[in-house]
Amino acid sequence: MKAARLYGPEDLRVEEVSEPGSPGVGQALIKLGAIGVCGSDMHMYGTGAIGGERIASPMIMGHEFMGEVVSLGDQALDGENQNLRVGQRVAVDPACPCYRCECCEQGHPNLCPYHTFYGVYPTDGAICEKMIVEARNCFPMPDEISDAGGALLETLGVSIHSVDLGKLKVAHSVAVVGCGPVGILIMKLALLMGCREVYAFDKYEWRVDLARRWGAHEAIKVEGDQGVELLMKSTNNRGVDVCFEAAWADESIQQAAEMTRYGGRLVLVGIPPDDQLAMRHATARRKGLTIMMARRMKHTYPRAIKLASGENPAIRLDEMVSEIFPIDKAAEAFCKNYAYQEGVQKIVIQP
Numbered sequence: 001m002k003a004a005r006l007y008g009p010e011d012l013r014v015e016e017v018s019e020p021g022s023p024g025v026g027q028a029l030i031k032l033g034a035i036g037v038c039g040s041d042m043h044m045y046g047t048g049a050i051g052g053e054r055i056a057s058p059m060i061m062g063h064e065f066m067g068e069v070v071s072l073g074d075q076a077l078d079g080e081n082q083n084l085r086v087g088q089r090v091a092v093d094p095a096c097p098c099y100r101c102e103c104c105e106q107g108h109p110n111l112c113p114y115h116t117f118y119g120v121y122p123t124d125g126a127i128c129e130k131m132i133v134e135a136r137n138c139f140p141m142p143d144e145i146s147d148a149g150g151a152l153l154e155t156l157g158v159s160i161h162s163v164d165l166g167k168l169k170v171a172h173s174v175a176v177v178g179c180g181p182v183g184i185l186i187m188k189l190a191l192l193m194g195c196r197e198v199y200a201f202d203k204y205e206w207r208v209d210l211a212r213r214w215g216a217h218e219a220i221k222v223e224g225d226q227g228v229e230l231l232m233k234s235t236n237n238r239g240v241d242v243c244f245e246a247a248w249a250d251e252s253i254q255q256a257a258e259m260t261r262y263g264g265r266l267v268l269v270g271i272p273p274d275d276q277l278a279m280r281h282a283t284a285r286r287k288g289l290t291i292m293m294a295r296r297m298k299h300t301y302p303r304a305i306k307l308a309s310g311e312n313p314a315i316r317l318d319e320m321v322s323e324i325f326p327i328d329k330a331a332e333a334f335c336k337n338y339a340y341q342e343g344v345q346k347i348v349i350q351p
Contacts, residue, residue, distance in 0.1 A: 002351070003128035004330035005058040009048045010338070012061065012331045020132045023073040028084055028135045030092070034147040035126045036064030036155060037337050037347040039180055039248075041119070043273055045334050052275055055121045061330075062349070063094035063119030065126035066141060066150030076135035079301060090138035091153040093301055094118040094125070110161070110298040127330055129351045139301040142309045148324060148348045149308055149317035152181070155346070156308065156315065157300035158269075159185035163193070165292040166242045166267045170194035173240040175231055175259045178247030179207035181320055181346045182269055184214065186244050191215050192307075192314055199240065201227040202247075206343050210320070224251075228258045235261075245270050249277065257283045269294045320346040327351045 003017045023029045041061055043050040069088045076084045079093065097104050097112035104112050118133070119125025141150045159182050168174065174190040176183045179202035190198050191214075200211035200219040211219035220230055232239065239261035245252050249270035257279055260266050266289050268277075284291060307314045322345040325333040333347050 001129040002327050003060045004062070004327060004349075006044060006048070006055060006061050007058045008055070009046060010335075012045060012334050013058075014328055014330050017060070017128065020130055023071060023076070023132050025074050026076060026135050027073045027132050028069050028076055028090075028138055029071045029130060029132050030067035030090065030138075031070050031130050032065060032067045032126055032128060032351045033089065034066055034151040035062040035349045035351075036151040037333060037349065038064050038155070039182070040271060041334070042338050043271060044120075045338055047273060050120070051271065053121055057122070059121050060124035060126070060128055061119055062125035062127035063117065064151050064154040065094070065118075066091045066147060066153070067126075067131075069138070070130065072135070079136055079139045084135050084138060084140075089141045089147075089150065091141050091150045091301060091305070092118070092126075092133050093137040093139070093157070094154065095296055096134055096137065108298060110296045127327065127349055129327070139305060141305065144309050144311075144313070145305070146318055147350065148321050151348055152317040152320060152346065153301060153304045153308065154297075155181045156185055156304040156317065157297040158182055158294070159189055160300040160303055161297035162186055162244060162246075162267055162269050162294045163189045165294055166244065166265055168193050168195055168242060171196045172242055173197040173199075173235065175199040175201070175240045175243045175256070177201050177227065177243065177245050177252050177256045177259070178270060179204075179211045179219070180246065183244065183246030184210055184320065184345075185315065186246060186269070187211055187216055188214050188315055197235075197240070199231055199234070201231075204340065207345060210345060225255060228255050231259050239264060241265065242267065248273060251278070253277060253279045254283065257287070257289060260287065260289055262287045263289075265290045265292065267292045267294060321348050322346055324348045324350055
C-alpha cells in the first residue's frame with residue numbers, strides 16, 4: 001500500500017509499504033478516509049523533531065484522521081464502550097495512554113508519560129491506505145459529517161480542551177493570537193459560550209477573513225506588536241479576561257501576556273519550534289496571571305462530534321478546508337502548508 005514517510009527535514013516520500021496484518025484483541029483495521037495536516041506536523045516536517053523528540057528512522061506521518069472499519073479483533077469496543085461494527089465510519093483519537101499510571105488514574109490521559117501517539121515518532125501515523133488502531137480510540141461518526149470534517153474532529157478536540165483550560169464564563173472578553181485551525185476554532189467556541197468581546201489576530205489576511213466570517217468582535221491582520229497596541233486601545237487599557245496563544249509560540253507569548261488583564265488567564269497552545277518559552281517575568285508576575293499549558297486533549301471527541309453534526313451544526317468544519325490532496329501528492333501538500341502559501345487554512349489528504 002502507499003504511505004507518506006518522513007525521512008528527515010523537508011524529506012517526505014510517498015512509497016510502497018507492507019499492508020497491516022489482522023487486528024488483535026481490542027483492535028480495528030481501518031481503511032483511511034481523510035487525514036488533516038497539522039501545525040505540529042509542520043514542526044516535524046521542517047526540523048525532523050518536535051518537543052525534543054527527534055525522528056531517528058523513517059516514519060509514516062499523520063495524526064488527524066478518520067476511516068472506515070474493515071475488520072475487528074475480539075472485544076473491539078469503541079471510545080464509548082459500544083461494539084464497533086465493520087463498515088462504520090470512525091474518527092480516531094491518536095493518543096494511546098497506558099490507562100494505569102497516576103495521570104491516567106486521575107483522569108488526565110493526555111499527560112500519560114507512557115503513552116504512544118499515532119504519527120509521532122516512533123509510532124507510525126495515518127497518511128497511508130490502511131492501519132490498525134485501538135478500538136477504544138474510535139468514535140463512530142454520523143453521516144452528516146464528511147470524511148474531511150471527521151479528520152478535523154481531532155483539531156476541534158484540541159480546541160475544546162484549550163477552552164476548558166481557559167475556564168471561560170458568559171460575557172468574558174477573549175483574545176486569540178493566531179488564527180490557524182486551532183486558533184479559529186477556539187475563537188468560535190468562545191463565541192458559542194457567550195463571550196461578548198472576542199478578538200482575533202493573525203498575520204495572514206485569509207485567516208483574518210475567516211475569523212470575521214465566523215463572528216469575531218474584531219479580527220485584525222497584524223505584524224509585530226501591533227496586536228497589543230490595538231487590543232489595549234479597544235479595551236481602554238484593561239486587556240482581556242482570557243487570552244489564548246495559538247501561534248508558533250515565539251514573540252507571540254509575550255504579546256499574549258501583555259493582552260491579558262491583571263488577574264487574568266493565559267492559555268498557551270502553540271508549540272515553539274526551538275522548544276524554548278520566552279516571556280518577560282515581570283509581565284506575568286505583576287499581573288498575577290494564571291498560565292495554563294495545553295497538551296493535546298482529553299475526553300473531547302463526543303463533544304466535538306455533537307458540535308459538528310446535526311442539520312444546523314454549531315461548527316462547520318468543512319469551511320476550514322482550503323484544499324484536498326490525494327496521497328500521491330502528500331509531499332506537495334506538506335510543502336505548500338510549510339510555506340504558508342496564500343489561502344492555506346487546513347489541508348486534507350484523502351487516500
